[in-house]
Amino acid sequence: MKKFFFIINANNAKAIHTFNQLKKVMDEEEISYRTFYTEYSGHATEIAKKITYINKDDIKAVIAVGGDGTIHEVLNGMQENQSIPLGFISGGSGNDIVRVLTKDVKGLKKQLLYLKRNRIVKTDSGNIQLVGRSNKIQSFISAIGIGLDGEVAKSTNEAAYKKYLHKLKLGSLAYVFTLFKVLKFYVPDSMEVKIDGQEYGFNKVWLVAVGNMPYYGGGMKICPSAKSNDGILDVCVVHDLSLFKLLLLFISVFWGGHVNVQGVSQYKGKEIEVVTRRSVAIHADGEYKGTTPVRIKVQPGTVSVKI
Known part of the structure; x- marks a missing residue:
């Protein structure tokens, strides 16, 4: 049996x-x-x-x-x-x-x-590989975060208050607390993003999110149109914003309203590569993975999920 x-x-x-x-x-x-x-x-x-x-x-x-x-x-x-x-x-x-x-x-x-x-359905996943430093390929199912949110994920997982908030059933607030802590020292920098062979350059990038699903960070709808079964990854780049405008943006991200703000660029693709002037943190499904450069590729219909 x-x-x-x-x-x-x-x-x-x-x-x-x-x-x-x-x-x-x-x-x-x-x-x-x-x-x-x-x-x-x-x-x-x-x-x-x-x-x-x-x-x-x-x-x-x-x-x-x-x-x-x-x-x-x-x-x-x-x-x-x-x-x-x-x-x-x-x-x-x-x-x-x-x-x-x-x-x-x-x-x-x-x-x-x-x-x-x-009830079993097939859903997409993605592969993530740290370019030039490891041949190991890891999988993710929700989203990749590069930059500010990668640093927030890293710091949140290391924070002692995360366990206490878990006990109080307020675990999602851990990301909010860590965000304000990280913002005290985080400096946005230039990044190059290649999507299906097309290169894009950005200045003062706060974060690049690559989503197989809309959410990460406890309900933040970072890639609102992302679908887990369409064979495509959604890319959201947040750039050229002052700290004040970034904080206003953060409020709207929980319902996806940030996509209408100037300084938020969205794309779709199957293969994404991100190169940065200085190494920045990366998370996959909220777990710290290392630093840029990184290569990401969608894997259509690879996961059998019990729903």
């Missing part, structure tokens, strides 16, 4: 609490499952890679219990077994991936129905 394989972020109190409640119901319903708890950063990738290799024929779905970072790690562990469905039970601070693909299933009743129904 096939089983659900749960990978739970053990450093996330909300994720553990959510799964412990679900576990009781699954036992009552005699649902077959196995559990694995992460112990350190990157562990979910190692677990996913191992269980999908050893138990490939016994897996009904691999369910990530945590936030976008946990999903990102599990996704990368399943690169060689992408036919196995990937599912989610949200328990993080951002939950942007869950917001798009499963409409954030909350409550035991809905979570149980989610597990019982057999």
Whole structure:
């Protein structure tokens, strides 16, 4: 009999609490499952890679219990077994991936129905490679952030207050707090963005976002028209804005209103390369990955997702 394989972020109190409640119901319903708890950063990738290799024929779905970072790690562990469905039970601070693909299933009743129904769809993912420094290619499913938001993601994941906000169920505020902290020292710089062979140059760039989905950072609708199944990545470049105008822009990004502001340029493409004068931070699905230059490429219909 096939089983659900749960990978739970053990450093996330909300994720553990959510799964412990679900576990009781699954036992009552005699649902077959196995559990694995992460112990350190990157562990979910190692677990996913191992269980999908050893138990490939016994897996009904691999369910990530945590936030976008946990999903990102599990996704990368399943690169060689992408036919196995990937599912989610949200328990993080951002939950942007869950917001798009499963409409954030909350409550035991809905979570149980989610597990019982057999709906699988194919969605796109993307590849990210640090140019000239590594042959390793990693996957992302939501978005890439380069520049200010890459630095915010890096600092947020390192911040002690993120854990406290998690406990208060205010995890998404961690990104807001970190943004204002990073803005004290961040200086925009010039960047070159190549999209499907076409080169664009920008001055005073705050950030470049490459989206397979509209959201990141806990509900910020950075690429409003991005769709996870169209074989295209959306690109948003924020440039030539004063700090004051950037802060006004930040308010409107939660409903996508920033796209109408001068200094926000949007594009679509399948292959994107970003080169900067000085190295700037990069995040993928909210996880810090390194610094520019970087090459990004869409992978159409590569992920089987349980919805």
